[in-house]
Amino acid sequence: MEVSRRLRIAPDTVRTWRRRFIERGLDGLCDDPRPGVPRKITDADVERVIVKTLEETPKNATHWSTRSMAAATGMSQSTVSRIWRAFALAPHRSQTFKLSADPLFIDKVRDVVGLYLDPPEKALVLCVDEKSQIQALDRSQPVLPMMPGVPERRSHDYVWAGTTTLFAALEVATGKVIGSLHRRHRAAEFKKFLAKLDKEIPVDLQVHLILDNYATHKTPDIKRWLLAHPRFHLHFTPTSASWLNLVERWFAELTQKKLKRGVHRSVQALERDIRAWLADWNEQPRPFVWTKTADEILDKVAATADESLTQVTSSASLGSGSGSACGY
Structure with missing residues (x-):
């Protein structure tokens, strides 16, 4: 019973x-x-x-x-x-993956995740990146609004009006974002963005920047600027590991909620919309909370690598009882 x-x-x-x-x-x-x-x-x-x-x-x-x-x-x-x-076989489905070949992968993961889970005192941790080539697109025909039973409809072709680049720094603790728009995407623009951060962040705080390995982040001019501003500390994510940078999650919000279905007849109109969306976000910011430890991430990456190697080097081996009444 x-x-x-x-x-x-x-x-x-x-x-x-x-x-x-x-x-x-x-x-x-x-x-x-x-x-x-x-x-x-x-x-x-x-x-x-x-x-x-x-x-x-x-x-x-x-x-x-x-x-x-x-x-x-x-x-x-x-x-x-x-x-x-x-037997859980789905030939029509496929997935993609890429394992980082960075020789310092483990050290960089521990460094970045350590900043997320145990940030230093009297310091600000910012996730920094650039969303480049944001296109100002106008549809070739007017967008047809949503109606009961009919979704919003738009023409597949568009009129291109130019591009802009958004430099953004996401504050890990609060979710606030400092942004700056530039028409070009060079070390000169990145240096201007660093100067903007230096101006807006209180002088008594150390600044830890989490960013990727893009060449504009490592030029001699940038290195000289960092030497002149010793409170700025750079922490690079491993190559092919943009998922480790939380600002990418914020870029996804911007894309889905503003850019993907936006209609802009000029770059100026696009930039106005981005600035307005950024201002609205900062009125009620929402931090993205990191929960995985470095050990959990490294274990999962190791398991993925082992699985990939096994599938490449071995073929399926099936016993004669694979289709018994208990399994099929």
Whole structure:
């Protein structure tokens, strides 16, 4: 009765499965043969579909579909679909990944994550980056507004009016953002942005900047400026690891809520909209809270690397019992 209550099933069901386990062990937990037409798809047929899915590709495509696999194996599309679902195979799906090759990857991860989770006292931690090539786009025809049952519609083509670049510094503790717009994206503009930060941040605070490895951040002119302003400390993210910079998450908010569906007939109009959105954000800023420790990140990266290496260096190996009644 205790098992029945915990699992919220009938007592007779508990007694039935307990009896079958006592009589036949683990084999008793598999489905018994059911009445009706005998099973037509054998374990060998199931294995053939799985091996073909994992180790071969069709002649005229990069991946299998249920239709092409059915034609290649002589089975029905529904049968192929059931087999793929049972073994969690989805040839139509793919994912991308990129592992950083930075030789200082571990040290940089620990440095940046340490600033997120345990920031220094009497200091400001800022995530800095540039969103370059923001395009001022005007649709070739007027946007049709949303109506009941009909989404907003816009023409696929557009009129290009120019670009601008947004330099942004996200304050990790509060979520406030200091931004600056420039028509060009060079070390000279980055130096101007550093000067803006120096002017707006109280002089009694040390400043820690988390930023990527872009060349404009490391020019001799920038290095000279940093020597003249010793309260500024730069912390570089590993190469190919922009996900480690929280300002990228803020750029995503700006893109989704303002830029993606925006219509701008000039760069000036685009910049006005960006400045207005930035001002609205800073009225009620929302910090992005980092929760993962450096060890958790490094463990996950190591697991991803091991998985990738395994998939590249080994092929699928299936036993003859892969399509038994317990699994399929």
